[in-house]
Amino acid sequence: MHVVATAGHVDHGKSTLVRALTGMEPDRWAEERRRGMTIDLGFAWSTLPSGTTVAFVDVPGHERFVPNMLAGVGPVPAVLMVVAADEGWMPQSAEHLAALDALGVSYGLLAVTRADLADPRPAIEAARAELAGTSLGAVEAVAVSGVTGAGLPHLRAALDRLIARLPPPAVHAPVRLWVDRSFTIRGSGTVVTGTLGGGRLRVGDQLELAATGDPVRVRGLHRLGAARDRVEAVARVAVNLRGVPKDRLARGDTLLTPGRFRLTELLDGRLAGDPASDLPATLTLHVGSAAVPVRVRPLGVDTVRLRLARPLPLLIGDRAVLRDPGRHHVSGGVTVLDVDPPPLTRRGAAAARAQVLTGLDGRADLAGELRRRRLARATELTRMGVPVTADPVAGDWLADPEYWRGLGDRLVEEATRYVHAHPLEPGVPVEALRRMLGLPDRGLVEALVRPPLALRAGRVTVGPVDTLPEPVARAVRRIHTEYADHPFRAPEADRLAALGLGPRELGAAVRAGALLRLADTVVLLPGALDQAAEVLAALPQPFTLSAARQALDTTRRVAVPLLELLDRRGATRRLPDDTRQVLAPSRTPPEAGAGVRAEAAPPVPPRRLP
Template sequence: MLVVATAGHVDHGKSTLVRALTGMEPDRWAEEHRRGMTIDLGFAWTALPSGRTVAFVDVPGHERFVSNMLAGVGPVPAAVMVVAADAGWMPQSAEHLAALDALGVGYGLLVVTRADLADPAEALAEARAELAATPLRDVEAVTVSAVTGAGLPQLRAALDRLADRMPAPAPDGAVRFWIDRCFTVRGSGTVVTGTLGAGRLRVGDELELAGSDEPVRIRGLHRLGVGCGEAVPVARVAVNLRGVARERIGRGDALLTPGRFRVTDVVDVRLTGVPVAELPLTLTLHIGSAAVPVRVRPLGADTARLRLGRALPLLVGDRAVLRDPGRRYVAGGVTVLDVVPPPLTRRGAAAARAAVLATLDGRPDAAGELRRRGLARVTDLVTAGVPVTVDPVAGEWLADPHHWQRLGDRLTRAVTEYARTNPLAAGAPVEHLRRQLDLPDRALVEALVRPPLRLVAGRVVAPGTAALPEPVARALALVSEDFAAHPFRAPDADRLAAVGLGTREIGAAVRAGALLRLTGNVVLLPGAPQQAVRVLTGLPQPFTLSAARQALDTTRRVAVPLLELLDQRGLTRRLPDDARVVVD
């Protein structure tokens, strides 16, 4: 299906032309018929000579209804610029063309109507001159009379040729369905309409309503007034929704593929048209069928930060229109450069940001995004409209190769410095390194570990780091002499201090597996549990705490936590009367 929007000055024959081509009445409201002009969006369709269908979004031409016009043009890929032969180029012709230019619409036709009332040559030449500086400069032109029918066959053939030139749609892409009408059908519930530009809609599909956490489900689909099970782009579609009340949805809302878009109320953009410095601080942003107030913060000569009055599902590369509703003119075009811009809180941040934005062209580029950000989540790029073709370095994290290499070098230096300043530590803790490198996720630190670095029990060990610091090793050698004679008599605090085993040294020995901590500073050698089981096996079963203490030749201070450890490891089992048995 070819979907086109009409554009042009009020009373230049747009609706009459659509009516003549389709035999349908695009003006839907009684007030439109009474006034004889289009107020809101109208829709009609017909078959072309090739057999394909062309659907028209007929927009109002009066200056008071430009907001409605932009809601119709925003999601549509092509336009028919209509100029009356007996009137020529007019103010709203210029504003509509400015809007199409701002939106980057480069496909369409120039149609000079009312050829029966005046020679169309002058109006055609004038319109050609106006289109010359826009993407529509090379469009095909047709002169017609909707009253006599002259030129209508040529216009239908031109529409067929336009359809041949249109870029192929993306039926497997994500759905962002901008809603331009919403109403209730008795017995069916809420129905919304719009232009499907990408992705597929199927009956039964679950979608997200932008800005809402609640899912909505497609109950039914209509394409050109006929029910269907699936709609593919590009098409005018009516969607019957389940799970959303009519009062909660309206023009400017969007139905989205779940998980493929983020809503944002702050974006960095490039502006065309009026210089940024001359823009008023408050304007209206028109994108898709939405119109939201925005505050403009100039950054560079042609770049700015927009703060939206309502969060929208925007993507890098989106085109939009800024309009001053008070002065009723198109202030400029917008190309979205970043939908997750960094905060501008430090002195000089705005100027630095302007320098970065000056290098961007609005084309989604994963490599470029990673160069600027260093690190980014796959989800963050995908929901910004940036295709991802590289593998993550850890979990969902992507990294710029050069930045990743620099992080690896910094990790090595940080681990070495930690070992120098903490000789009793068995490596640098991962969390400490995460903070040192200012990384958002511990998984990134672990992914950066490469030989000769080693990851051991949540710590990164530098090359050449001893398993046990030398001072601790010497102290353990002295304590081991005590354990040789009495393996279950834990040295008291005075003995530990005398050989140089303080709290930090004991911790280093425990982490290295050279000591077994029962509780506090009660320590034994690592093989004590197995040795104790061999002694306890020789006791009559079951045995008491007192019998175990005597057999192990130790004190209650050691026997109680040692037996509890054996219970935990399943080497012994405690009975209801507090006696124990050795487990076979």
């Protein structure tokens, strides 16, 4: 199935021509029939000689109903331009053509009607001259009479040739169905109609109502007046929705594939038509079947920023029409360049933004988007209409390669600077680095870590972690010397203070494996745990705390936390009568998560820094 819209001046025979081609009445409403003009959108269809089905969107031609015309033309790929032979080119012919040109419609036919009333050649020549300078360019022209039927076979053949040139529909694209009619059928509920320009619909599908984000379920589908289980683009389709009141939907609303579109109230676009500086501050944007007031901010000669009165599900590359309803004037077409533009808060930001926009053509380009945005989520780019063909650097984050390399260099610099400034800390907290680099996600910092950096316990370290600053290493060596013959005795707090070993210095020494911490200010030499297990294994089993203290030649201050640590390591077991027995070999494995080394440590060299 293919869809073609009609366009042209009021009362030039568009509906009569559609009726003659299809045998159907496109003017559905009594008011339209009474007045003899199409006020709203009419629909009819026919089978062409090739067997192809073509559906016509019969749009109104009167100036007052141009917004309805734009709603009908917006979603369809081709147009049948209608001009009457006895009247020729007229004002609404020009406005319709301006709208078609603004939308970038490039596939069309020219039908000159009422060929039975006047010589069609002058009207054909005049219309072709008008069309030549637009997106339609040179089109095939056919003279017809909807009353006598003259020329209709030639028009059918021309329609076949037109349809053969249309690009293949994007049947794998997400659904974005612009609603052009909404009504209620007794026993069925709410029904909406629209032109399915991409994707496919099935009965039972869940869609999303763009205006509210609410989920809706497809209860039934109709195409060409018959019920269908499935409809593929391009097609005129009626969708019966389950559990949705009619007043929730109106022309300009959209039904979407969930999660595949983002709503935007702000966009940057390229204008084709009036100079940007000549535009009034407020215009109406026509896109799909929607007509939304917008505030216009010129950026460059042909680039503008538009703020929409209500958000729409727009994609990069969408085409829209800017129209001044007060002057009944099409100001031009807009190609959407960016649906998530940066704020313009600094002096000169608008001019700089215009310079960036000069390099954009409305084609979604992943490399270009990453170059401009530096970092972006794959899901967000997809919702903008950008095809994602690269692998994420972390989670679903994508990065510009050059920017990502620069971040890696900065990470090394910031981590090294931090370690120099905080030598006693076990590296830089990941969250601190995230703030330093201005990144939106901790996962990005973690993904950037490469040698000589390492990630340990939520911190990024630089170089070896078992080294200490020289003053701390010197104090630790003094403790090793003083307590070598008494490995189970712990320096008192005043001795630690005299050596310059405060809480931070002790923490650094413990993390480096140079000391073994039993309590806040109770530290032993790193091999003390294994030595203690050997000594206790030689005692009669089980043994008391007092026996252990005497065997270890230490104080209760040390013996209690030492035995508790051996219990946790599984080297000893505390019995109900508060005695203990040795269970494991004298060499005990380090406790998971203890963060210390139990083995004898080699002499502690000064901490090495890059």
